[in-house]
Amino acid sequence: MQQEILNRLNDMVERVLAGELLTEDEGRWLIRLDAGYLPQLMAGADRIRRHFRGEAVEACGISNVRSGNCSENCSFCSQSGHHKAATAPVYGYIAETDLVAQAQRLRSLGATDFGIVSKGWGVRGNKEKGKLQDYLANLREHSDIGRCASLGALDESMARELKAMGLENYHHNLECAESFFENVCTTHSYQENIDTIQAAQQAGMRVCAGGILGMGESLDQRVELAMTLRALNVESVPLNFLNPQPGTPMGHLPKMEPRECLHMIAVFRYLLPQAEIRIAGGRTHMRDLQAMIFYAGASGVMIGDYLTTAGRKVEDDLQMLRDLGVTIRGDTFQRRAQQAQEQATGLS
Template sequence: MTSELNSKEATLKFLETTDFYELIFMANSERKKYKKNKIELCAIVNAKSGACPEDCSFCSQSLRWKTHAPAYPLMDKYEILKRALEAKNYKVKRFSIVISGIKPSKQEMKKIAEAIETIAKNGIKPCASLGLLNYDEISYLKDYGLQRLHCNIETSEDFFPKICTTHSFLDKVRTLEAAKKAEVSVCSGGVFGMGETWKDRVDMAYFLKEFNVDSVPINFLTPIKGTPLESQPVLSPLEALKIIAMFRLILPDKDIRICGGRPLLGEFASWIFISGANALMTGDYLTTHGRSYNDDLKFVENHGLEVDHVVP
């Protein structure tokens, strides 16, 4: 990491005064130093959708917003495994089970654990995004093969109450702490372009650095009709790339994973790797379409990079 980034205040000044292309050059150098030319692919299944009682302002699955998001109960483990095996065929290394709601019921936890077990037995790294779990719940899933828990902090602690009031930033932190205690890999990032400032972004990056997360998913807001953020202006491609570069420079040895909102980059989509990203979520997202597995494999190959898909 460049010596200029030794505090939040210094980082903000650095971001304000450094030429965009110089910033990108530094981020790309850090990516190559720590991640070589390997790109990791992950995919998800929206295993339980909609009917969520929470009020996250960016999410189409909340009961509080009038959207067209699908609503259905938890998939059975065979359907989840089918999706995971399809992803594996396209060099996807990690596959995550994602559900709506604050956390699974006891009955749902058992079904999810069984699905995790079948995924692990088929040579795929199982991940899960299941809301606000505690230590016992995470340990239970780990016994079935859970390798990584995903729980986004979404934004800075200061900005968080402006996007969600039904749970707190601290609730998120407790889940991350429980995952660490259970010795499960941690994936945590958030959504950008919700109205947060650069200070919020820097605060968030330093929190994740201090917490020593393993993977940082970066999502760019796609305003969804019916949500409170439906009229929020989208980020410019260059601002989005600058966010990626900042996270690489602050967390130089971590996986910087580009997830939702990639289409807003337009003709600059090919810049995500030279901006510091070394991982992609491929396939569809929760309630919006992504890029096909084939398209992303070609995307990585066309950049002279290699997909890291070997499962130890």
């Protein structure tokens, strides 16, 4: 039986390397593999990652530019104004100079992309637009770091406005499978998330969309999330592991075990072979095993602090990458050069 399982696993890896996409049923089989097969599962994920994404990885960072008292009721989030006992800091937009200083520091440490993250559900009004314009203009002037943002819902016209301001990547998580979403949020719909992703894509931005695992969803629902992301042609998939926050409806949930996190990263790599799978919030739950995320198929990592929780020291992350012999890739710069070339030759 053991050999039969290993043969099936190996066959899947070879098919993925040959360009085939695995089915949802195959994803359900992979996600239920006994933990004893984790080394073999990861070895396959590592081959797939190297084949489609290369040896180097992406590193990005974020700034939470406006926090707390959010109109939405996402059950995992301490910034929601609906969770009165939650303890996320509440503050308005930070100064442009602080944003630029954070971006420059992360860039000097090797990050290639930097996300402006604001609580709330979309860009509302000229004041907010003006602030974003200032942020993006300042980042553009004072750093060559890739410009990303996560601002909630967008329609295509707003997405085009942000692109014209200099935004390059848009982050908007689906958070979970559609069949689980009612447990996560009821103030906006899953369809609004999908519409936002598609609006950003249509405006010509690279989309970064993933989810949070460990919110009480089933294994099948994790596979469902991966299949939805694949159907949406999302290029970059951040995977977070729930960091249960006191005062939120999910504050009592247990943290995922490190080996389960590795297993999930590997399954997402098998199902999304070409995506940039980047590990974000909750990575520190993996303790020492976080050094194995790339061997499990991740091709990117968020460095620095997360939205409302502290990350590891950036210096420790960079030491981890050096110890692994992993270099940081500059996809953003390659894309810019390619776009400039296409514009010069009249292709876009």
